Amino acid sequence: ARTALALREATAAGGWTLLDHPMLVLDVAGTPAFLEPDAVVVHPDGGWTVVEIKSFPMIDGSADAAKVGGAARQSAVYALALERVAARMDPAPPVRHHVLLVCPKDFSNLPTASAVDVRKQLSVTRRQLARLTRVEDIAAELPEGTTFDVRRPAAELTAAVESVPATYAPECLAACELAFHCRARARQAGEVTSLGRAIRGELGGLTSIGDVLAAARGEAGDPDDPAV
Ligand code: SF4
Structure with a gap:
């Protein structure tokens, strides 16, 4: 609830806001799963972007595809949880389907970032969540x-x-x-x-x-x- 309130206030303020490790909740087959993205950015136009910080290096602008894929799947879950928060607001702020992946630049201690399109991961995660059997139904068996x-x-x-x-x-x-x-x-x-x-x-x-x-x-x- 505190994250929803902070997001609502930041969106209404109409400026740039960075929420550091906000807590989000996602309903997974009837059970709440608590999530903590590294950061969420609120844009002046009201849009929200997930920021994911990883320790694997980005060398000459590209990183290990398997690790980027894992980060994209993880960020898609955060984006989905943000969409649930946004859906309870009127008008619902848009959750960006590009997440910001922050990694060490080459082998240095400097950060670099790249926008990662997570539309595919979002639709896969939505489908998987819709297909999950509720814990109560498993327990009943x-x-x-x-x-x-x-x-x-x-x-x-x-x-x-x-x-x-x-x-x-x-x-x-x-x-x-x-x-x-x-x-x-x-x-x-x-x-x-x-x-x-x-x-x-x-x-x-x-x-x-x-x-x-x-x-x-x-x-x-x-x-x-x-x-x-
Ligand atoms: S199949 Fe077994 S090992 Fe795999 S996730 Fe389920 S419980 Fe874990």
Whole structure:
């Protein structure tokens, strides 16, 4: 609420304002996620821009594409949270779809910045958020009395974790503490997801390695299916 108030006042003032680490809230499948962008700039025309500061260098005006992509995805989430704040104002201030990425210039301690277009990341994030299942709906599917209390015995906790369906992908290794557990479970079940999202996408309805091998040997599968 304090960020919304500060943004409202800065927009009404009609000048340049920089909000340092404002707190934002984004509803993720019914659960509030608290976000803290490095900065938000309010333009004299009332527009808002997300500023993201990173430690990877920008050499001769360009930076590592994978790292810029990660920063763009992160900034798109902030822009989305800002859009929700803007939507509650009348008239709604425009949230710019270019974010300002600030990095060290070459290998120096000087900053440099570049505008990054996040329209694609915004639409992907919007779609993903719309498809997410609400935590209450997942909880309703769990057996009565399931708890993830870390003080419970290991066997009980393992059973609780196993009762929640998971779709492991190699990307989980960099992002989730359950990655080794989910990877072992996916490998044990022969799920194609453990080979990566790209392969999974290409295999269509063939969800297990057994299905893929059977289709490859011509033992199973619809020959008209392009994945077979
Ligand atoms: S490793 Fe984490 S993110 Fe990946 S499937 Fe398991 S619980 Fe989900």
